[in-house]
Amino acid sequence: MNIVKKPGYAVDSVDRALQLIMLLQERDWLRITDAAKALDVAPSTAHRLMAMLVYRGFALQDDQRRYCAGPTLRTDPAADPARSAATIARPHLEALALSVRETVNLVERVGVTARYLFTAEGPQLLRVGNRTGTVLPAHLSSAGKAILATLPEPSVAQLYTGRQAQKTGGSLAAAELEGLQRELAEARTRGYAVNLGRTEADLAAVGAPLATTDRPAALAVSISSPLSRSGDIQQPQVIQALHATCEAVLGDLQAEGVPPSP
Template identity: 30%
Template sequence: MANNSSSGRQLKTLETAAELVDIIQQQSGMSIESLAKELNLAESTIHGYVKTLENNGYLVYEDGKYHIGLEFLNKGGHARTRKPEYDFIISKLEDLAEQTGERVQFIVEENGKAYYVHTSIGKNAVQVDAHIGKVIHLHASSAGKAILAHLPEDRVKQILNQWGTPAYTQHTITSEEELLEELNTIQERGYSISDQESISGLRAIGVPICSQSSGHPLGAISLSGPAHRLKGEWFEQDIPDIILAVVNEIELDLEYH
């Protein structure tokens, strides 16, 4: 049976509903009047969208504004656990966070973007916006670059053509040529480095978790912390060695689990 995921016409009504939900999330709640202005649609049209979404649990009305509803949590919880490998990988992250004292993330690629599937917080972890479900461009994070480095070249080009390489900070690699060179280095080295490329003042090490049979990445583990603490031998050798050992164990366990 043919895969039609990239073919077929898009439905304008669904595009509008998705845009409406995105705006409500970004603004932490919106009124019908504000949504109508933002989307340049009649209030009666917006009312139809929000009531349909509300009736199905995707929006909730509080204090004069519509907010994201918990039905998204229901769907997100299913998406997060639908692959049994994810639960096994996640179970290994608490020990890694405890051992290093830093923040550890499990990130996967879907539709050309990086999604935070899990975060474990060590005792010294800094507070950053790394919530479960967060979405960022792959090129701007250590985990994302680790994943890109182990995808087929044509898939990497497709992702870069679709989403580009926007700058998150002044340190983000935005040149496609420079990025491709770094991906080759990551593939040879086995891990990636982010030096304040997604958040100023934050460094990270990322290691891909690859299927032993296909070689394709299931996702990547990254460890992040403040630049003043993640430096020298601790950052350049100790942390990579620790994460590589954990990933090696995970890959072996997944292969024979």
């Protein structure tokens, strides 16, 4: 039996990232303080490492600021509905990206966050890049707002003012919540939500939910573009293609028995 020795050229940051991945695989949930202690580094260092793992899909963060293994580490799609949904949605998202020539995303809402499960990049040279693994505030992203718009107003208010929101720092002030409720009302009327520079200064996006008639949505599809093309992605033919993709993905999820709702 060969003994594997630590290489003399070992890169400490890579080693720590790999140790962090192992911790995510061993534990159901991991907090930054626990990760920092296990790696013997400062919490700020552990946070930077974890942020990169989230960005690349190796980790996911919930609304209690805990981390778990992300879709990249979950090799069995059947054991992970979100990964299974991404696998089923992929051909539809890739087709939409080619059709509208912009980047397309499948997004899941967990608590007050919007998590990007899969990205199909558009073919244009100037485009929005891969967002797989990215976690954004749900009330700012187009996909997050599209999903929130399928909830009744009292449920949205509870989500952003209840005890859990206060505890995790996800609460909104009264004026912010009022503005969000107005945006969600507009999204319900239009059938899609809009993000114009809210999450990134030069980014625009439109999102529509994978909604059934009897339950709120948990997933949405969004189209992202540079802000300079924000008018293009709101054209009727683009929105029609977005809705058609949502219907196609929803149909395939239901046919495969994958729940599109919480």
